[in-house]
Amino acid sequence: MAGRGASRLMLTMFTHNRCQLCVDAKEALHNVRKQVPFEITEVDIKKPGNEKWFDEYKYDVPVIHANDEFLLWHRVNIDDTVQKLLAIQKSVK
Numbered sequence: 001m002a003g004r005g006a007s008r009l010m011l012t013m014f015t016h017n018r019c020q021l022c023v024d025a026k027e028a029l030h031n032v033r034k035q036v037p038f039e040i041t042e043v044d045i046k047k048p049g050n051e052k053w054f055d056e057y058k059y060d061v062p063v064i065h066a067n068d069e070f071l072l073w074h075r076v077n078i079d080d081t082v083q084k085l086l087a088i089q090k091s092v093k
Helices: 002-006 020-033 051-057 078-092
Strands: 010-015 039-044 063-066 069-073
Touching: 010 020, 020 078, 063 078, 069 078
Parallel strands: 010 039
Antiparallel strands: 010 063, 063 069
């Protein structure tokens, strides 16, 4: 079981509630997930305790990390994102 979890993709999406690009990114990621399974957590950069992420990404949301590494920002190109995630998944197996 432990080996199976190691290849699992964990995405983090840095966002805030007034971000139309974030809404678009979520929709695109829904389509990506049909091809490459992953878990996703959203981090609202404007919430208390997330000042580090606000300082880093206030002008760049959405920003998406995969397994704690930068993956992309602004717009999600479905085909490119699928290819990047498959490469990450292959490298951690």
